[in-house]
Amino acid sequence: MILEIAMLNIRNGEHVAFEQAFETAQDIISSTPGYISHQLQRSLEAPDKYVLLVNWNRLEDHTKGFRQSIQYQEWKQLLHHFYDPFPTVEHFEIVFEGAIP
Template sequence: MILELADIRIHPGQQLAFDAAIQRGVEQIISKAKGFVGFKIHKGIESPERYVLTIVWQTLENHTVDFRESPAFAEWRAIVGPFFAAAPTVEHFSLLAQSH
């Protein structure tokens, strides 16, 4: 399993609209992608224009190739992209350890 972490900054004052858009985009588009396992969306408390989206994929290629190179990626960006103050920072992680 691979964890995708997207650090997202949006334009000030757009939080309510973005809350709905990001949830709709993940649930209607990303969740149908090959290799999608699950997601979490966190909103910033000290920085209300900052969001952290984490998505678990079966493989790195499920995100970087299967999703990113599909028409679904353009659909996703059409929903959330207008809110971005800057391009999100996206990185991938493998699990080292966890608690239960």
């Protein structure tokens, strides 16, 4: 499993509109082959700052399957105009995993 982490800085004061757009956009990403799950979390200290966490089966499910799809164009249209600056996106794989007993 691959974890995509995107740091999202939203233009000042547009977090409500962004969250409304994301509510629609999440249906796009969740229908992509190889998608497992996602979370959008908002900073408590800075309400215009978010982190998007998406779990994928493989790196290529995100980088090729989603990003090269027609659905990604709709995702871009819904969300990309909110970002300032454009998000940093990185991918991670599990090295160790734990849980509360």
